[in-house]
Amino acid sequence: MDSPPRLWSACALGGDLILDCQQYLIEFVVKIMGACKNKNVLTVVDTGSISHEMLGGKKGMVNFSTGVENLISKGKDGSLRVVSVAS
Numbered sequence: 001m002d003s004p005p006r007l008w009s010a011c012a013l014g015g016d017l018i019l020d021c022q023q024y025l026i027e028f029v030v031k032i033m034g035a036c037k038n039k040n041v042l043t044v045v046d047t048g049s050i051s052h053e054m055l056g057g058k059k060g061m062v063n064f065s066t067g068v069e070n071l072i073s074k075g076k077d078g079s080l081r082v083v084s085v086a087s
Helices: 022-035
Strands: 005-012 016-018 049-052 059-067 071-073 080-085
Touching: none
Parallel strands: 059 080
Antiparallel strands: 005 016, 049 059, 071 080
């Protein structure tokens, strides 16, 4: 039996939610988007980072990488760092 998705919430870093759902990511995103009223809230990108704009116009960055352990932290430049173990 597959284990359920693991959730990490970085509330201290602005309420971001990181979901580790492995092979079920597409199914999860489809369900969430089906429940959203605004279908334009999702943008799929194929880069090592994404930028976003918070309430009040402040811009932020989320950087994705692989490493030896799963980790979510605030980078030296103020960005959110998300590190996952390579599969």
